[in-house]
Amino acid sequence: MFTCKLALKDIVLSVNNVCTRHLSTKSIKTEKVLVVSKLSRYDFEKRKYKNVGETTFREELRRRGADMDKLVHYHDLHKKYEEKLLKTLESMDIVVKVVDRYSYTIEDVQNADIIMPVGGDGTFLLAASLVNNNEKPVIGFNSDPQRSEGYLCLPKKYSADIQGAIKKLQSGDFKWLLRNRIRTTMLTTDRTDTKPTFLHGCEIGTSIMKPLIIGEALQYLALNEVFVGETLSARVSHIQMRLNGSTENTNLKCSGICISTGTGSTSWHLSINRLPVQNVAELLRLLDIDPTEGKDSLATVLADIYNKNLIFAPDDKRMAYTIRELISAAVWPNPKGIKNRGFASKVEIKSNCYDASLVIDGGVSFSFNDGATVLLEVKPEDALRTVTFKN
Structure with missing residues (x-):
C-alpha cells in the first residue's frame, strides 16, 4: 500500500476551504419565498403525451424501454419532499409561491425576498438563470440527497432539518458567498435570427425575452460554464481565440472550448480534464x-x-478555459504555444464554424457561426448571492 x-x-x-469572499453577515428577510420546483422526468414525459390517455401514455413509455415504476417512484419522492418543505415554511408564517420551469418569470424573482430551488443542481441553475444581480439570495434544498450530489444546494443534512436551515437564515448564522458568473457579450453575429434555443424543451422568463443586441450582454449569466463549438460533435470546430485582452488571435482546430467559473469547476470542467x-x-x-x-x-x-x-473557488475572479481535443499538427494551432487549458480574466472567441452554438449552463444556446464574435468576462455585479453555514 x-x-x-x-x-x-x-x-x-483545502479545496473545500479555499479563500471565499464573505460579506458582512446579516439576517435574510424570509417573508416571501419563491420555491422553484424540480421538473421530474415523469412530469416532462406527461407533458409530451398530454393529449393521450393514461393507458396509452404508459404503453408508449414501456415501448421505449422506460421503467415506469422508477419514474413514478422518484417523482413521488420529490413531491413528498416539496410538500414537507412547503408545510415547514407555512408553519413559520412565510408566504410561499411555487413555480416550475414552465411558469418561472422575472416578475416572480422581483416579488420574492428569497429564491429556493428544490431539487438538485439542475433546478438550482434554472432558479439562478433569471436572477441577474448580486442582491437576491438563491438558497437550494436537495430533494433526493441519497441519489443526488447537489453541490449547489445546502449541505445534505439540511434536507432533513428544513426549519433549522430557515432559522439560521433568519438569525444571520451564515456567511455570504458570492458565486461569480460569466457575462457573455456578442460583439458581432452572423445572422439576424438571434433568438435563443432552450435545450430542455421550454422557454423560461418569456416576460423579459428581447432580441439579441450587438454590444450588449446576453440576458443569461453563466453560473457553471459557457461552451462554444460545432453543434454536430463529430465536426471539427474552427475557432479564433484571444486571451486577457491580447490583440493576437490564435487559430484553433478542436472539439470546442469550455469556459468555466469556479462553481463550474466541479462540473463539466472537471469531467473534461479529469x-x-x-x-x-x-x-x-x-x-x-x-x-x-x-x-x-x-x-x-x-x-x-x-x-x-482542478477545482477552484466559486468566487474566484478568473475563468478557466479548456480547449477540447486540440489538434496539434504542423500548422495548428497558429501561432504555436497556447496551452490546452489555463486561466484568463477575459476571453474573446471568433467563430469560423459551419453550424455552431454558444451554450450557457447547458440550458440555452445561441447560433455561433462563421464571423460571430463573443467576449466573456467576470463582473462583480453579476455574481450570484448564496450562503454557507458556519457549522
Missing part, C-alpha cells in the same frame, strides 16, 4: 514503477491529487 505524505483528507479540506487512474498507472510503468490501480495505490493517490487541484 502506498501512503502519500500529503493526506487526501487534507487536500479535500486524469483517470489508468493513465497515471501507465505513466508510472514508463518509469519502471509497477503500480496497481486499487483504492490506496500510488496511481490512485496521484490521480486524486491532480483532479482535486
Whole structure:
C-alpha cells in the first residue's frame, strides 16, 4: 500500500476551504419565498403525451424501454419532499409561491425576498438563470440527497432539518458567498435570427425575452460554464481565440472550448480534464514503477491529487478555459504555444464554424457561426448571492 505524505483528507479540506469572499453577515428577510420546483422526468414525459390517455401514455413509455415504476417512484419522492418543505415554511408564517420551469418569470424573482430551488443542481441553475444581480439570495434544498450530489444546494443534512436551515437564515448564522458568473457579450453575429434555443424543451422568463443586441450582454449569466463549438460533435470546430485582452488571435482546430467559473469547476470542467487512474498507472510503468490501480495505490493517490487541484473557488475572479481535443499538427494551432487549458480574466472567441452554438449552463444556446464574435468576462455585479453555514 502506498501512503502519500500529503493526506487526501487534507487536500479535500483545502479545496473545500479555499479563500471565499464573505460579506458582512446579516439576517435574510424570509417573508416571501419563491420555491422553484424540480421538473421530474415523469412530469416532462406527461407533458409530451398530454393529449393521450393514461393507458396509452404508459404503453408508449414501456415501448421505449422506460421503467415506469422508477419514474413514478422518484417523482413521488420529490413531491413528498416539496410538500414537507412547503408545510415547514407555512408553519413559520412565510408566504410561499411555487413555480416550475414552465411558469418561472422575472416578475416572480422581483416579488420574492428569497429564491429556493428544490431539487438538485439542475433546478438550482434554472432558479439562478433569471436572477441577474448580486442582491437576491438563491438558497437550494436537495430533494433526493441519497441519489443526488447537489453541490449547489445546502449541505445534505439540511434536507432533513428544513426549519433549522430557515432559522439560521433568519438569525444571520451564515456567511455570504458570492458565486461569480460569466457575462457573455456578442460583439458581432452572423445572422439576424438571434433568438435563443432552450435545450430542455421550454422557454423560461418569456416576460423579459428581447432580441439579441450587438454590444450588449446576453440576458443569461453563466453560473457553471459557457461552451462554444460545432453543434454536430463529430465536426471539427474552427475557432479564433484571444486571451486577457491580447490583440493576437490564435487559430484553433478542436472539439470546442469550455469556459468555466469556479462553481463550474466541479462540473463539466472537471469531467473534461479529469486524469483517470489508468493513465497515471501507465505513466508510472514508463518509469519502471509497477503500480496497481486499487483504492490506496500510488496511481490512485496521484490521480486524486491532480483532479482535486482542478477545482477552484466559486468566487474566484478568473475563468478557466479548456480547449477540447486540440489538434496539434504542423500548422495548428497558429501561432504555436497556447496551452490546452489555463486561466484568463477575459476571453474573446471568433467563430469560423459551419453550424455552431454558444451554450450557457447547458440550458440555452445561441447560433455561433462563421464571423460571430463573443467576449466573456467576470463582473462583480453579476455574481450570484448564496450562503454557507458556519457549522
